Amino acid sequence: MKILFLDQSGKPGGAELCLIDIAKPYRETSLVGLFADGEFKNILQENQIPVQILTQKSLQVRKESSLFQALGSVGQLIPLVQKVAQLAKNYDCIYANTQKALVVGALGSFLSDRPLIYHLHDILSPEHFSNTNRRVAVTLANRFASLVIANSQASKTAFIQAGGRSEITEIVYNGFHPQTYEIPMSTAQEMREKLGLSGKYIVGHFSRLAPWKGQHILLEALSKCPEDVAVILVGDALFGEQDYVQKLHQQVADLGLTNRVKFLGFRSDIPQLMAACDVVTHTSTAPEPFGRVIVEAMLCGKPIIAAKAGGAMELVENEVNGFLVEPGKSEDLALVISDCFHHREKTGKIAENARLSASQRFDVVNINQQIAQLLLRVLPIKP
Ligand code: UDP
Ligand code: GLC
Numbered sequence: 001m002k003i004l005f006l007d008q009s010g011k012p013g014g015a016e017l018c019l020i021d022i023a024k025p026y027r028e029t030s031l032v033g034l035f036a037d038g039e040f041k042n043i044l045q046e047n048q049i050p051v052q053i054l055t056q057k058s059l060q061v062r063k064e065s066s067l068f069q070a071l072g073s074v075g076q077l078i079p080l081v082q083k084v085a086q087l088a089k090n091y092d093c094i095y096a097n098t099q100k101a102l103v104v105g106a107l108g109s110f111l112s113d114r115p116l117i118y119h120l121h122d123i124l125s126p127e128h129f130s131n132t133n134r135r136v137a138v139t140l141a142n143r144f145a146s147l148v149i150a151n152s153q154a155s156k157t158a159f160i161q162a163g164g165r166s167e168i169t170e171i172v173y174n175g176f177h178p179q180t181y182e183i184p185m186s187t188a189q190e191m192r193e194k195l196g197l198s199g200k201y202i203v204g205h206f207s208r209l210a211p212w213k214g215q216h217i218l219l220e221a222l223s224k225c226p227e228d229v230a231v232i233l234v235g236d237a238l239f240g241e242q243d244y245v246q247k248l249h250q251q252v253a254d255l256g257l258t259n260r261v262k263f264l265g266f267r268s269d270i271p272q273l274m275a276a277c278d279v280v281t282h283t284s285t286a287p288e289p290f291g292r293v294i295v296e297a298m299l300c301g302k303p304i305i306a307a308k309a310g311g312a313m314e315l316v317e318n319e320v321n322g323f324l325v326e327p328g329k330s331e332d333l334a335l336v337i338s339d340c341f342h343h344r345e346k347t348g349k350i351a352e353n354a355r356l357s358a359s360q361r362f363d364v365v366n367i368n369q370q371i372a373q374l375l376l377r378v379l380p381i382k383p
Contacts, residue, residue, distance in 0.1 A: 010038025084108035175367025
């Protein structure tokens with residue numbers, strides 16, 4: 001099967017990391033077209049997935065953009081659509097992995113007469129997107145897509161509530177390679193030493209630095225936790241949230257936490273870093289569409305404390321395979337972290353349950369089979 005994958009980002013966010021696993025089985029015959037250059041391209045190349053940067057100008061359609069602003073970028077859009085329509089003639093379908101890719105892919109699909117698949121990684125709610133962007137996404141998906149793959153029930157529900165067609169929408173969770181997360185204890189210990197946190201109880205947070213990812217909630221919680229608790233913040237401001245980064249540093253200083261918080265920036269050794277943690281937290285203040293970090297923590301055998309909203313509620317069952325806390329409630333988060341700190345045996349059992357079930361439920365082999373079956377169902381051309 002020859003697939004033209006499209007993604008707007010040059011940076012490796014969760015949707016892009018997910019796409020690597022989806023594109024890999026088709027790499028002999030397929031292409032990933034990106035609308036921006038960057039580290040994501042390098043990761044695709046390391047995985048021997050053919051990649052091409054389709055435009056030198058990145059499309060200025062932001063989450064909060066109005067109709068006027070969205071139309072303003074049409075001048076940039078036309079050459080890109082033409083290029084995609086031309087390229088698509090060599091492929092069986094177009095697979096749009098992001099919203100701007102949907103815009104370009106929908107028009108390209110119309111012009112090239114190739115089916116369109118839209119992988120929906122977002123919750124299309126007012127908390128996350130402007131009215132315009134939601135309307136554009138839903139209208140294009142309804143009109144042009146043969147299949148919408150939602151990354152969770154939460155994303156599917158929001159899509160339908162925004163007017164999306166339920167009959168074309170299927171849920172497929174992100175897939176993972178469980179072996180990647182089996183890290184020897186010795187490596188974890190070395191990492192703790194490298195971090196200078198050997199004697200500490202390490203709480204990890206693994207997300208790009210952005211207000212809705214809620215790193216500030218974890219810092220507030222830390223100030224209410226036992227002194228032996230330290231935090232590592234892993235991730236960078238991928239989409240220009242520099243003000244928030246400044247605020248986080250200021251918050252650390254104001255709360256007197258300088259010796260207990262480490263900002264590690266963007267890292268590509270997530271399993272090793274997670275293995276060095278005692279507990280992993282997820283603190284999104286708006287509903288998380290899926291939440292790769294939650295599954296990754298489970299696969300590492302680490303207790304996960306997640307914000308109770310969106311896709312996270314499909315991944316975590318409280319006190320069975322992790323812990324759920326109300327989003328934005330730092331007192332509640334501090335209580336659960338302290339509880340994990342004091343009851344390590346009980347918490348360890350919960351983490352082990354999570355590891356076993358997540359290794360099956362999110363195994364990339366099963367997930368890729370689900371995607372292959374869906375593609376076969378909607379594509380006129382069979383492999
Ligand atoms: N991640 C990473 N390096 C970092 C921080 C995060 O590779 O420094 C990865 C993380 O392991 C996860 C992804 O980025 O796989 C983030 O995906 P998630 O679904 O949790 O959130 P998103 O940022 O896509 O909303
Ligand atoms: C998006 C979502 C995230 C999800 C990822 C992969 O980036 O924000 O929740 O895990 O896509 O589907």
